[in-house]
Amino acid sequence: MIRACPVSELPEGEALRLEGSVPVSVFHAEGGYYALDDTCSHQDASLADGWIEGCYVECPLHAARFDLRTGVPNCLPAKNAVRTYPVVVADGVIYVDTRVRQDVA
Numbered sequence: 001m002i003r004a005c006p007v008s009e010l011p012e013g014e015a016l017r018l019e020g021s022v023p024v025s026v027f028h029a030e031g032g033y034y035a036l037d038d039t040c041s042h043q044d045a046s047l048a049d050g051w052i053e054g055c056y057v058e059c060p061l062h063a064a065r066f067d068l069r070t071g072v073p074n075c076l077p078a079k080n081a082v083r084t085y086p087v088v089v090a091d092g093v094i095y096v097d098t099r100v101r102q103d104v105a
């Protein structure tokens with residue numbers, strides 16, 4: 001488990017990029033927390049810099065939209081999903097389990 005931040009530091013509609021061998025970002029949207037690979041599956045853009053709307057994040061570079069719940073894009077130009085990770089909140093702190101990669105076909 002990677003410690004992300006206290007819940008108080010990630011307000012609704014915001015994202016936090018966690019640096020690691022594979023960058024992962026945590027999103028706070030629709031009252032929940034979601035973790036995805038930070039790098040867009042289309043090219044090299046950070047999804048944490050994108051726009052969150054509902055349960056989707058729009059890539060800041062070419063506007064592909066990814067479902068935060070599944071990592072699946074719902075529009076071009078991205079065709080492939082990004083991986084998602086379990087998020088746990090314990091004692092007011094957000095953790096991401098990056099050992100568990102949930103690939104979507």
Ligand code: FES
Binds near residue numbers: 063
């Ligand atoms: S880099 Fe994300 S849609 Fe192109």
